[in-house]
Amino acid sequence: MENRWNDSEVAEYKSDLALRVYTSRLLGRDSTLVLHGGGNTSVKIGMTNMLGEEEDILYVKGSGWDLATIEEPGFSPVRMKHLLGLAKRETLSDPEMVNELKTQLTNASAPAPSVEAILHAILPYKFVDHTHADAVVAITNTENGEKRIREIYGDEVVIIPYVMPGFDLAKLCAEKYPAEAGEKTIGMVLMNHGIFSFGDTAKVSYERMISLVGRAEKYLEKNKAWNLSWEKIESPKKQIRADLARLRSDVSKVSGFPMILSHHEDVKSLAFANRGDIGKISQQGPATPDHVIRTKRVPMVGKDVNEYAENYSQYFKKYASSQTILDPAPRVIIDGEIGICTLGRSINEADIVFDIYEHTMEIILRSTALGGYRALPPEDIFDVEYWDLEQAKLKKGGKPPLFSGEIVLITGAASGIGKACVDSFLSRGAAVVGIDIDKNVESNYNKKNYLGIVCDVTNDEEIMNVLEKTVRAFGGLDMLVLNAGVFPKGARIESLSTADWKRVMSVNLDANLSIMREAHPLLKLSPGTGRVVIIGSKNVPAPGPGASAYSASKAALTQLMRVAALEWGSDGIRVNTIHPNAVFDTGIWTEEVLKTRAESYGLSVDAYKTNNILRVEVRSRDVAELAAEMCGPLFAKTTGAQLPVDGGNERVI
DSSP: OOOOOOHHHHTTOOSHHHHHHHHHHHHHTOTTTOOTTOOEEEEEEEEEOTTSOEEEEEEEEBTTOOTTTOOGGGEEEEEHHHHHHHHTOSOOOHHHHHHHHHHTBSSTTSOOBOTTHHHHHHSSSSEEEEEOOHHHHHHHTBTTHHHHHHHHHGGGEEEEOOOOTTHHHHHHHHHHHHHHOOTTOOEEEETTTEEEEEESSHHHHHHHHHHHHHHHHHHHHHTTOSSOOOOOOOOSOSOOHHHHHHHHHHHHHHHTSOOEEEEEOSHHHHHHHTOTTHHHHTTSOOSSGGGHHHHOSSOEESSOHHHHHHHHHHHHHHHHTTSOOOOOOOSEEEETTTEEEEEESSHHHHHHHHHHHHHHHHHHHHHHHTTOBOOOOHHHHHHHHTOHHHHHHHHHTOOOOTTTTOEEEEESTTSHHHHHHHHHHHHTTOEEEEEESSGGGGTSOOOTTEEEEEOOTTOHHHHHHHHHHHHHHHSOOOEEEEOOOOOOOOBOGGGOOHHHHHHHHIIIIIHHHHHHHHHHHHHHTOTTOOEEEEEOOTTTTSOOTTBHHHHHHHHHHHHHHHHHHHHHGGGTOEEEEEEEOOBOSSTTOOHHHHHHHHHHTTOOHHHHHTOSTTOOOBOHHHHHHHHHHHTSGGGTTOOSOEEEESSOOTTTO
16 A cells, blocks of 8 residues: 655645645545545634634535545535534434535535535544545455454454444444544444544544555455456457447346446456356445445346346345335446446446446455455345435436437548537537548547547448447447548549549448448447438539539439438438538538639639528538437437538529
């Protein structure tokens, strides 16, 4: 366990609250202590209020803040007097407690205080640190966990049996800590939950945490339960997009909303998934109550989602009484052929689930090496997952983005209309795969929900690889925007070469046929029904001179769209076309091409740009916004349509 305290760094942190920020970040930087918002810290500070009265304030980590990046506004200032008074009550529901905490904030704009605020208040120390240290949890989650903790720490820690976070836990600690703490006490262990340290300075509290957790690590090492070995196993399947897409589809149907599936076949994941005892060791529950909401009760082993959902519902039925079991879909899937998959409403959610389960795997194996992993009993897991505070949080979450949990593939995504489409779909919450022959497609965005792939759309093998990477990254495919195309230099038919004709047809028509053909099985599995939007051209209904290859290719592509709409309607896939015209902020409109086309109409370049009925310039974003909306609910009952985005064209009208 590394002590990250640095005297030169600490010099810039002058106040007690600033020091609280500093050591909180030190804890947050170590994922074996704190993971994705878990854990909390506090500091007690005396202040003078607006009436000139002295009062003690507990600054405790606020809801929604992560210790790794927390700042001073992330700590909620709560009046200590009221917190200590609440600790003396016999009963208090958690919703009542949360309300009481909010009413005692000295800053109305502060975040909601941690539900463990009362617990922090009753501990008689200025600084209090709480983590879910992997090493400590691995020891507590064994048959003789409490005995082992006593063996490691003696009377230096107070041991608290598991109670769900909230008022009941604070009440128990208020009773047990004063009764059992002694002169040597520097910490407190919550069984199946985590560990507290405290001190009168930030440094003492932090270094006590490091020391306590370090001793747990040494205990595991001494008992040959610290260093884990992972057998290197080659993934038996090279192409798994069909399996992954089916899994994602099944899980999404059970959950009632589309989900992103994140796939992992690293050495650790494959080794764990292929253990002979995986059916046993993975089915004993999450490592801590903080993980229940995100990872569910247990992972799914295998690929039968419906069986898992039925078992999940039956398992909790006796604890639910009249309460409806919500969302019985798994969040972690373990399978020897594909490794480990995690799911969420976004790629960020799915990746958080994996991060948590990656630590859970190590905790399980270390506990197993100590004699056997033992998680919380099912009734406690149910209480956490269906905790009224968590249910209230879900209800307050608001409506998710339009394409939350969905995946779109956009061709020609490096610039122009394609890049604008990436922006439009990202803004609506989709996971986006952008492909282009331009390598800038890889670096245009630095977002977890974007994957850029260099691809020649005329190469069938590269298209197959793109689809495989798409599904491995996000789990499936819901929407397809076919935008890639070439617009050659103007040439009349008598001077058009066969090579130029074939090149245009290859990119604008043949490539799109290949993509549609290979994407169809994935679109068919879309939980929200598949959608295809093809970027056509005004030249389909109103071709211009000197653009025979381009016009013919787009006309043929439109006809392909119409046939696809007829054939794929029974699969729930809708296929539509947008016909833009004169979108000049795209890669195909070079100065030379623009000048040539303007001259063919006897117009200046400026006049050519607004040569439509509304006298407006059509931009890439205009086309992209319509493309995104055509994949949304407004067009849920539309297929085979052709919509112009051209400012109005006399020849078309």
